[in-house]
Amino acid sequence: MDVQAGKQPKMLATARREFAPWKDKAASPLIRFERVSKRYGGVTAVDGVSLDIYPGEFFALLGPSGCGKTTLMRMLAGFEEPSEGRVWLAGRDLAGVPPYRRPVNMMFQSYALFPHMTVFDNVAFGLKQDGAPKGEIASTVAEMLKLVNLTGYERRKPDQLSGGQRQRVALARSLAKRPKVLLLDEPLAALDKKLRGQTQFELMDLQAKVGTTFLIVTHDQEEAMTVADRIAVMDHGRIAQVDTPADLYEKPATRYVAEFVGDVNLIEAKVVSRDANSVLMQSEAMSAPLRAICEGDVSPGQQVALALRPEKIRVTLRKPGEALENCVRGTVSDIAYLGDLSIYHVRLESGLILKAARPNITRFTEQPITWEDKVYLSWAPEAGVVLVK
Amino acid sequence: MSVHSARSGTGRKLVLLVPYLWLTFFFLIPFLIVLKISLSDDVTAQPPYVPVLDFSRGFEGVRGTIAALDFENYRLVLGDSLYLDSYLQSLLIAAVSTFILLLIGYPVAYAMTRAPLGWRPILLMLVILPFWTSFLIRVYAWMGILARDGLLNQALIGLRVIDEPLEILATNGAVILGIVYSYLPFMVLPLYAALEKQDHSLLEAAADLGSPPWKSFWQVTVPLSKPGIVAGCLLCFIPAVGEFVIPDLLGGSDTLMIGKTLWTEFSSNRSWTVSSAIAVLLLMVLMIPILFYQRIQARNLEAR
Numbered sequence: 133m134d135v136q137a138g139k140q141p142k143m144l145a146t147a148r149r150e151f152a153p154w155k156d157k158a159a160s161p162l163i164r165f166e167r168v169s170k171r172y173g174g175v176t177a178v179d180g181v182s183l184d185i186y187p188g189e190f191f192a193l194l195g196p197s198g199c200g201k202t203t204l205m206r207m208l209a210g211f212e213e214p215s216e217g218r219v220w221l222a223g224r225d226l227a228g229v230p231p232y233r234r235p236v237n238m239m240f241q242s243y244a245l246f247p248h249m250t251v252f253d254n255v256a257f258g259l260k261q262d263g264a265p266k267g268e269i270a271s272t273v274a275e276m277l278k279l280v281n282l283t284g285y286e287r288r289k290p291d292q293l294s295g296g297q298r299q300r301v302a303l304a305r306s307l308a309k310r311p312k313v314l315l316l317d318e319p320l321a322a323l324d325k326k327l328r329g330q331t332q333f334e335l336m337d338l339q340a341k342v343g344t345t346f347l348i349v350t351h352d353q354e355e356a357m358t359v360a361d362r363i364a365v366m367d368h369g370r371i372a373q374v375d376t377p378a379d380l381y382e383k384p385a386t387r388y389v390a391e392f393v394g395d396v397n398l399i400e401a402k403v404v405s406r407d408a409n410s411v412l413m414q415s416e417a418m419s420a421p422l423r424a425i426c427e428g429d430v431s432p433g434q435q436v437a438l439a440l441r442p443e444k445i446r447v448t449l450r451k452p453g454e455a456l457e458n459c460v461r462g463t464v465s466d467i468a469y470l471g472d473l474s475i476y477h478v479r480l481e482s483g484l485i486l487k488a489a490r491p492n493i494t495r496f497t498e499q500p501i502t503w504e505d506k507v508y509l510s511w512a513p514e515a516g517v518v519l520v521k
Numbered sequence: 522m523s524v525h526s527a528r529s530g531t532g533r534k535l536v537l538l539v540p541y542l543w544l545t546f547f548f549l550i551p552f553l554i555v556l557k558i559s560l561s562d563d564v565t566a567q568p569p570y571v572p573v574l575d576f577s578r579g580f581e582g583v584r585g586t587i588a589a590l591d592f593e594n595y596r597l598v599l600g601d602s603l604y605l606d607s608y609l610q611s612l613l614i615a616a617v618s619t620f621i622l623l624l625i626g627y628p629v630a631y632a633m634t635r636a637p638l639g640w641r642p643i644l645l646m647l648v649i650l651p652f653w654t655s656f657l658i659r660v661y662a663w664m665g666i667l668a669r670d671g672l673l674n675q676a677l678i679g680l681r682v683i684d685e686p687l688e689i690l691a692t693n694g695a696v697i698l699g700i701v702y703s704y705l706p707f708m709v710l711p712l713y714a715a716l717e718k719q720d721h722s723l724l725e726a727a728a729d730l731g732s733p734p735w736k737s738f739w740q741v742t743v744p745l746s747k748p749g750i751v752a753g754c755l756l757c758f759i760p761a762v763g764e765f766v767i768p769d770l771l772g773g774s775d776t777l778m779i780g781k782t783l784w785t786e787f788s789s790n791r792s793w794t795v796s797s798a799i800a801v802l803l804l805m806v807l808m809i810p811i812l813f814y815q816r817i818q819a820r821n822l823e824a825r
Contacts, residue, residue, distance in 0.1 A: 211725055231728040244726035248744045257740075258730035309730065 151361060152376075153186035160223075162187040162345055163208065163313060168217035169369075170203050177203040179369035180217070185313075190339050190346045192356035195366035196392075201349045204366075205315050208347070210234045222312060232261070237311035241318040243302035245290040251277070251301050252286040258309040276304040279338065296327050303335075307342060316348040320355060332358045353393050357381070365389050381441075386521040390439040395475075397440040397486045398519075403432050411518055412457075413438060417484040423457045424516040437519045444515035445488035447476050447501060452510045459510040462486065464503055476501065478509055552804075559797035560590035570794050594798035604799065607782040608806060614693060614768075614778060615761035618700040619708075622757050623750065625701065626708030630749075631742075633709075634716045645713070648706050660699055660770050667695055667771070691773035699767040704760070708753040715749025716742070751814055759807050779803055 153159040161184035170178040178200040185191045193201035206212045207219055210231035219226045226234060237258065245254050255273045264272075277283050280300035290298055299319065306314055319335070320328045336359050339346045350356050356363045357377035364374045365388075372392075373385045384390035387398055401415035401422055411426040413436065422438055430436060446452065452459065465485065466477035469492075476488045488509055490501075501507060561570040572589040575582035598604045633644045651659065666672045667690040674686035689695050719742065727737040743750075765780030772778065779799065787796040 209729060211728075230733070231725070232731045232733050236729075238726075238729045240722050240726055242720065242722050244720065244722040246723060246726070246741060248747075257727070257732075261731035261736070305730070 151188065153189065154184070154362060159186055161185055161220075162189075162222055163347070164218075164220040165204065165207075166218045166220065168204070168207065168214045168219060170200070170207060170212060171215045176369050178207070178214075181369070181371055182217075183364060183371060183374065185345065185347065187345055188343055190336065190359055190361045191348070192360035192363040193347070193349045193366060194351070194353060194356040194363050194392075196351055199366040200369040201351075201366050202317060205238075205317060205347060205349050208234075208313070209236055209238045209315055235311055236313040236315055237306040237309055238315040238317060239302050239306040239319050241321055243290075243298050243322075245298060245301055245305070247290050249289075250286060251282065251288050251290070251293070254290070254301055255305045255308050257305065262309070272308055273304075276308045279307070279341070280304045295322055296331070299323060299331070303338070307338075307344070310342075311344065313345045313347055316346060318350055319348065320350075321352075328355070329358075335359055357393070363393075365392060367392075382517075384439060384517060384519065387437055387439070387519050390517070390519060395442050395487060395489075397442065397445075399438040399440065399484070399486075401436055401438050403430050403434045403436055405432055406430060410513055411436075413518070417480060417482040418460050419481060420459050421457050422516070423513045424518050425514050426518040428518060428520065430518060430520060434520070439517040439519050440486070440511060440515060442475060442487040442489040443473075443491075445486065445509050445511050447478070447488045447490055448508050448510070449501060449505065451508050455510060458513065458515075459508060460486075461506065461508055464501060464505045464507055467501075467503065476507070478507060555797045556801055557590070558793055559594055559801050560592065561794050562589075562591075562593065563792050563794050568793070569791060594794050595802070597795060598798050598802060603777070604779075604782065607777040607779040608802070610693075610777045611762045611764075611779040612806070614696055614700070615758050615764075618697045618704070618761050619754050619758045621697065621701050622704055622708040623754060626705060626712055626753060627750075629705075630709050630712035630716055633713050634719075641717075648709050648713075652706065656703060657766065660703065660767055663695070663699055663702065664690060664770055667698075690771065691776075693772065693776055695771040696764075696768045696776055696778070699771040700757075700761050700764060703767065704757045707756040707760075711752040711756060712746060712749040715746040715752075719745055751817070755810060755814060758810065762807060763803055 163183075163185040165181050165183040168178055168181045169176065181200075181204060183204075193204060195201045203212060207214050208221070208226070210226065210229060210233075213227070221234070221236065246257065249257070252273055255276050256269050259269045259272055273286070274283070277286065280303055282297060282300055282304065285293070285297065285301075290301065293301065299322070303319070316335075320331050323331060332355055335346075335348075339359075346359075348356070348359060357380075360377060362374060362376055363380055365372045365380065367388050373380060373389045375383070375385075380389060380393050384393065384396075390396045390398065399415050399417060399422070401413035401418075404412045404414050404421065406412065406426070409425055409427060410423055411430055413422040413424070415422060415438070424438055460480055462478040462480040464476055465479045468475040468477075471492070473489045473491055476490065478486050478488060480486065486509055557574075558570055561572060563569060564571050572586045574586050578585070629648075633641060633648075636644055664671075668674070669686045669688070669690070671690070673689065674683075677683045678686065689698075723741050723745070724734075724737050727741050728734070732740060763780045764778060765784050768776045768778040768781045769784070772781070783796050783799045783803070786792050786799060
């Protein structure tokens with residue numbers, strides 16, 4: 133697993149770029165959630181979720197804790213039965229199939245390694261249940277340990293391993309049976325930030341190598357965006373949006389998704405008029421009219437929100453051109469210097485604070501913008517997204 | 522900082538001293554006294570053995586005492602089949618009882634850990650509750666139940682299950698029953714402690730990897746509860762070997778348990794020296810499983 137993203141074989145990278153079975157009308161999904169609900173007493177954990185996941189996908193369920201993402205995954209693993217709806221796997225209805233008969237394997241958040249068994253026995257556990265011959269077990273375990281770079285650790289017990297090594301044993305164990313789907317429940321939550329970042333790339337690489345469908349549950353949007361082909365953002369048991377990471381970020385469907393994925397300025401506004409491909413809006417908080425590209429169904433007078441990513445806003449000391457639209461003036465109230473970026477908090481005359489990011493391209497900025505400076509914020513019509521919901 | 526660590530070092534030593542002092546005064550010294558008596562000879566006197574340590578003659582007296590000690594009593598005990606039978610029967614009864622205790626205790630402890638969280642303190646309470654009544658009274662109650670015209674026989678005859686009363690009281694079976702009844706909490710509690718802290722996700726992982734629940738029980742639950750099994754079995758086996766009250770009350774004249782033999786030797790035969798020798802040998806017999814357990818533990822630690 134020492135192969136980094138940069139060193140990834142070119143063939144895999146290309147395959148990844150062209151991989152989009154969800155756009156293919158002829159493709160049949162491997163996993164299908166069909167109006168699945170799960171209730172515990174009066175609490176609805178999952179609420180009428182329908183979702184298709186295709187073979188070979190690296191799919192992420194993303195949401196805050198308690199949004200139902202883990203419950204949805206556990207229904208696929210068989211630890212929970214849906215209150216309503218059906219879960220299909222490779223064309224087979226999973227209702228009533230116990231976890232030990234489902235061709236899916238799970239990597240647990242706690243890793244759940246058997247403490248009384250060696251690394252070898254942990255990885256071999258699943259194969260032994262199927263009564264595989266000894267030689268085959270040994271060769272598969274060796275192969276799996278090589279895959280996760282743990283050759284030579286066969287005879288260690290889990291408590292003799294570091295956190296990162298345990299994580300890899302758990303991964304090898306869940307892959308050893310070559311499941312149709314590998315379920316990953318917050319697989320990297322227990323690792324420190326640096327190791328987590330590195331492991332994300334290793335996971336992607338591993339998935340490309342073994343070709344198994346991966347379903348990951350995470351609350352970390354950065355992690356989901358790094359590893360996944362597609363992400364389902366969940367909110368209170370429902371799916372808010374399913375899309376590729378780039379589309380989620382650039383074309384959020386709702387205010388919730390826009391706010392959950394990345395940083396965003398949400399400006400409440402009213403539609404003034406619309407032409408073929410853009411919308412003109414007026415906001416009480418903004419001194420200038422707002423224009424944004426919009427193909428959606430909005431009509432004059434409608435209350436909407438304009439979602440603006442901080443990095444798409446230019447911060448300048450001088451007024452940029454003679455623009456009348458998408459240009460407002462404010463005072464710098466706060467600067468967060470992050471090294472690669474500086475985030476400016478600019479207070480408008482109306483009191484609204486907008487966040488704007490400036491990459492720190494040079495080591496010393498020629499025209500440093502600092503606290504209490506009067507600045508102009510401007511952005512292109514393509515920068516903002518008009519949100520109805 | 523060095524002052525601080527030096528002070529905490531002294532504190533730690535003081536804390537460690539407490540159990541050592543306790544063991545010295547309440548185990549080691551009494552044991553040495555018993556050991557010395559076991560090497561002495563019986564006399565009709567007060568105390569009923571010679572030699573008696575005589576410090577008035579100083580070092581010479583102590584040396585004289587030691588010179589007068591011999592292994593005569595051990596030769597007697599090891600040479601008489603009555604004592605050997607007592608040891609063997611004690612070990613056998615204790616082993617059978619411990620095995621039955623494990624068979625009953627494990628499902629009880631397991632069920633307790635599966636009970637709803639709010640129930641567990643109540644269930645634990647129920648396990649400990651019998652201790653609130655005197656042990657002696659509870660064993661006496663079994664006499665009433667098991668006797669020829671006791672509760673059990675009356676009930677069975679009343680229900681027409683049997684015609685003639687069963688002879689249960691005054692058999693080894695009754696002794697085993699008494700031990701199992703009395704010792705059950707000592708088996709259940711360590712097992713419960715071991716089972717309760719088991720991570721439920723391990724069973725989910727086993728199921729996920731294709732192991733049906735009954736197989737997961739043997740592959741995951743039982744091996745992980747091994748410390749509880751060993752602790753429970755030792756806690757039951759060791760006192761059961763030396764048990765005196767239960768064989769005396771529930772056993773028959775042919776029930777030879779070492780505790781009872783020791784008691785007879787001490788109270789009826791008034792031989793302090795022979796009964797001391799029996800006690801020392803009993804301790805040595807019981808050391809074997811303890812040492813065995815410690816070796817397993819040491820090996821487990823080494824493997825880490």
